[in-house]
Every structure is written in C-alpha cells, then in structure tokens.
Amino acid sequence: EDKVVQSPLSLVVHEGDTVTLNCSYEVTNFRSLLWYKQEKKAPTFLFMLTSSGIEKKSGRLSSILDKKELFSILNITATQTGDSAIYLCAVEPAGTASKLTFGTGTRLQVTL
Template sequence: EDKVVQSPLSLVVHEGDTVTLNCSYEVTNFRSLLWYKQEKKAPTFLFMLTSSGIEKKSGRLSSILDKKELFSILNITATQTGDSAVYLCAVTNSNSGYALNFGKGTSLLVTP
C-alpha cells in the first residue's frame, strides 16, 4: 500500500523566516508527487514533480524531488502571514495514475 509521511505535522514561525517542509513516500510504480496548499477548505495546486533534481519555483515557493531517497521538500522563503495554511503532499502511481494519495499535511502558522 502506498504511503506518504509529512513532517513536521505543525510548525510556527515568524514572518520573514524560511521554512522547509518534508514529504517522504513509499509508492509502487511512482508516477508523480504533488504539493497543495489548503486554506479553509479547497486545496490549491502548487507543484507537480516527476523528475529527480529539477527544482520547481513559483515566487517564494520552491520544491524538489529525490526519487532515489524517496522524498520531496517544499521551501518557503521570507514567509508572510498569508502563507499560513496546511500544506499537503500527494503521490500518484502508474496503476491508478489519477488517484491522489495524500499525507496528513503540515500545518504552518506564520506569526507577525
């Protein structure tokens, strides 16, 4: 059974800090890893990663995948209070490439 473990489960930082969120996985026939940001209810898409070592970047957020060590990190630099959210990591496999298998998420709180 596919497994996704995120750490830490929760984190409190001050505005301006840099944070690193971790996602490790065990997947049969890995296909992709995705990061979502969830504020209130709807998860919003951040990144999809399929290849090792290629950084994806969007503004202050970036992410990278290591398919050898089976993990991904999500970095947020110069954090703002608007970054406060639950960050979800999900994986897909080639057998059922559509079904997202999510971790429990990391709850990030950025204080002023």
C-alpha cells in the same frame, strides 16, 4: 499499500523566516508527487514533480524531488502571514486514474 509521511506535523514561524517542509513516500510504480496548499477550504495546487533533481519554483515557493531517497521538500522563503495554511503532499502511482495518496499535511502558522 502506498504511503506518504509529512513532517513536521505543525510549525509556527515568524514573518520573514524560511521554512522547509518534508514529504517522504512509498509508492508502487511512482508517477508523480504533488504539493497542495489548503487554507480555509479547497486545497489548491502548487507543484507537480516527476523528475529527480529538478527544482520547481513559483515566487517564494520552491520544491524538489529525490526519487532515489523517496522524498520531496517544499521551501518557503521570506514567509508572510498569508502563507499560513496546511500544506499537503500526495503521490500518484502510474497506471491509475490519477489516484492520489495524501499525507496528513503540515500545518504552518506564520506570526507577525
């Protein structure tokens, strides 16, 4: 059974801090790992990672995958209150209709 574990479960930081969110996984026949941000409603896509060691970057957010150690991290630099959300990690095995297994998420709160 595929499994995704995220840590920490929740985190409170001050605006301007840098945070690192962790995602470890077990999946049969890995295809990709995805990060989503969920504010009040629908999760919105952040990154898809398929290859080890290649950093994906979007503004202050970046993510990298280690396929040997089976984990990924999501970094957010210079955090802002608008970064407050639940961050979800999911893995996709090969050979299925994009069937994802999600972690329980990390709840990030950025305070002034």
